Amino acid sequence: xxxxxxxxxxxxxxxxxxxxxxxxxxxxxxxxxxxxxxxxxxxxxxxxxxxxxxxxxxxxxxxxxxxxxxxxxxxxxxxxxxxxxxxxxxxxxxxxxxxxxxxxxxxxxxxxxxxxxxxxxxxxxxxxxxxxxxxxxxxxxxxxxxxxxxxxxxxxxxxxxxxxxxxxxxxxxxxxxxxxxxxxxxxxxxxxxxxxxxxxxxxxxxxxxxxxxxxxxxxxxxxxxxxxxxxxxxxxxxxxxxxxxxxxxxxxxxxxxxxxxxxxxxxxxxxxxxxxxxxxxxxxxxxxxxxxxxxxxxxxxxxxxxxxxxxxxxxxxxxxxxxxxxxxxxxxxxxxxxxxxxxxxxxxxxxxxxxxxxxxxxxxxxxxxxxxxxxxxxxxxxxxxxxxxxxxxxxxxxxxxxxxxxxxxxxxxxxxxxxxxxxxxxxxxxxxxxxxxxxxxxxxxxxxxxxxxxxxxxxxxxxxxxxxxxxxxxxxxxxxxxxxxxxxxxxxxxxxxxxxxxxxxxxxxxxxxxxxxxxxxxxxxxxxxxxxxxxxxxxxxxxxxxxxxxxxxxxxxxxxxxxxxxxxxxxxxxx
Amino acid sequence: xxxxxxxxxxxxxxxxxxxxxxxxxxxxxxxxxxxxxxxxxxxxxxxxxxxxxxxxxxxxxxxxxxxxxxxxxxxxxxxxxx
Numbered sequence: 001x002x003x004x005x006x007x008x009x010x011x012x013x014x015x016x017x018x019x020x021x022x023x024x025x026x027x028x029x030x031x032x033x034x035x036x037x038x039x040x041x042x043x044x045x046x047x048x049x050x051x052x053x054x055x056x057x058x059x060x061x062x063x064x065x066x067x068x069x070x071x072x073x074x075x076x077x078x079x080x081x082x083x084x085x086x087x088x089x090x091x092x093x094x095x096x097x098x099x100x101x102x103x104x105x106x107x108x109x110x111x112x113x114x115x116x117x118x119x120x121x122x123x124x125x126x127x128x129x130x131x132x133x134x135x136x137x138x139x140x141x142x143x144x145x146x147x148x149x150x151x152x153x154x155x156x157x158x159x160x161x162x163x164x165x166x167x168x169x170x171x172x173x174x175x176x177x178x179x180x181x182x183x184x185x186x187x188x189x190x191x192x193x194x195x196x197x198x199x200x201x202x203x204x205x206x207x208x209x210x211x212x213x214x215x216x217x218x219x220x221x222x223x224x225x226x227x228x229x230x231x232x233x234x235x236x237x238x239x240x241x242x243x244x245x246x247x248x249x250x251x252x253x254x255x256x257x258x259x260x261x262x263x264x265x266x267x268x269x270x271x272x273x274x275x276x277x278x279x280x281x282x283x284x285x286x287x288x289x290x291x292x293x294x295x296x297x298x299x300x301x302x303x304x305x306x307x308x309x310x311x312x313x314x315x316x317x318x319x320x321x322x323x324x325x326x327x328x329x330x331x332x333x334x335x336x337x338x339x340x341x342x343x344x345x346x347x348x349x350x351x352x353x354x355x356x357x358x359x360x361x362x363x364x365x366x367x368x369x370x371x372x373x374x375x376x377x378x379x380x381x382x383x384x385x386x387x388x389x390x391x392x393x394x395x396x397x398x399x400x401x402x403x404x405x406x407x408x409x410x411x412x413x414x415x416x417x418x419x420x421x422x423x424x425x426x427x428x429x430x431x432x433x434x435x436x437x438x439x440x441x442x443x444x445x446x447x448x449x450x451x452x453x454x455x456x457x458x459x460x461x462x463x464x465x466x467x468x469x470x471x472x473x474x475x476x477x478x479x480x481x482x483x484x485x486x487x488x489x490x491x492x493x494x495x496x497x498x499x500x501x502x503x504x505x506x507x508x509x510x511x512x513x514x515x516x517x518x519x520x521x522x523x524x525x526x527x528x529x530x531x532x533x534x535x536x537x538x539x540x541x542x543x544x545x546x547x548x549x550x551x552x553x554x555x556x557x558x559x560x561x562x563x564x565x566x567x568x569x570x571x572x573x574x575x
Numbered sequence: 576x577x578x579x580x581x582x583x584x585x586x587x588x589x590x591x592x593x594x595x596x597x598x599x600x601x602x603x604x605x606x607x608x609x610x611x612x613x614x615x616x617x618x619x620x621x622x623x624x625x626x627x628x629x630x631x632x633x634x635x636x637x638x639x640x641x642x643x644x645x646x647x648x649x650x651x652x653x654x655x656x657x
Binding site: 011 | 589623
């Protein structure tokens, strides 16, 4: 996009009154700000967040305002070397000599203290930091351009240390594609970025801060030609290659990469056209990085792959649009694209360079800023679900009753101050089926909700004798004067469906805040039928615009039935 | 009007949209909003549009539509496009 086109776009754009992006730097952001705003307008054509910036000599003011009045809004801090030490800039009024390492470290400590204070004051708001490129350092060392002297390395290490500290405190670090210094605009106007790099960097920043798609939940891989080199049914297990050398090496690395994704919360599954007897009994004997227990589900048969993917999604209780599949067969990929266009299908590479592209694509689809306790336990949780299903099958299910769960030792732990738990917002934003409105909230929406008068956020964690479900329910709302709680959202993880947890949690809420009714709004998203069914089953009153109301006696009756049937214990996390 | 002048006019219209009116007579003195930021946007837009790099003295001399057009034409002629 040409600069004049970006400027024209900004003139005709519609801006949000509620959403702002704070841009902080100690240089003049100029065209970077223009392109940042233009990228936001392209990303949110209806109501773009407005970029508010603090440039030359205003960094401290920006740090203050973005941690006070504008605290709830996302903030992007673009550091430059001069923030570390004023001599680390071509614009310095001091000498162009590399400061002594001790001086750099002392100033780094001061910068760290200031920025840690900023991140801490911003709390749960989204804070991003950009590390300056080495190309912005002046040639202050005695070595040739392209070489790095001890001074430059000290500056680099000190800046890295400051940013690493911020990252450990939840600040998100962006590596933007900036590799040159625009000397003319740097000296003339105080902006170190070229116009071309401004556009690329701004686009990347918006992609990372406002990702276009939701994080995927499960990765289904083919086996032959994808998890190993060769065809197990024809070559035999002894002739397929998957070790850390030769033809098997990329597959070995791929398996280790899948294991990494699993530890970060992705559910793994495989789907292969093979005889189960050729694969399942020998899988763990192969001693590959992956073992069969790493897979939450698998299908090993000769059925059409789209049918198998549907079955895997059903078994994992997730939507098809949360699936990614990797397969080496163009014909299978074409079939899936045709029959299941909502599944993201990727081809196994044929060249080593292609593997890197595949890893980057998968990393992007499963990326998260934070790996939660629930992420780490997800595959175990799927295995527990199988144990529960097997145990549940032994007891007949009576319609309308939960007595078959009586021996499961269900325990629900309710937390009242759940606004401060990052898992609460994560669950609100990833739950599709039991979700009142389908609305997705940014961190700033979440903070604004929290600040509303009478706001509450209650979450619940479920355990049974098979394992820990983690936090599976979140109730968000606010108190109304007429002793009624108005719910903005109820979400329940699909893993905890069918246990009556939602009725018990609502009952707890009524008693905790002492209200006579609960009301809210329901929006049909096409995916949230379980939430509608819950409201109907509790016999709520509906009004024409999707609003609903439940009286406390109705909730109490429903919760009592659940507690009587299941023997569920309920306690507060406060003890 | 030749193509170079038409393209430059469009840039002036877009950068100085707050000051509508004939572009050909615009100068830094008589054009509302022609501040240092707008000047930088003008320079960068001209460089992008014509694929040229302006020298520092040319950036300083570019204080009117007429001088801007002369500078751009000279640059394009040197490149064999004028």
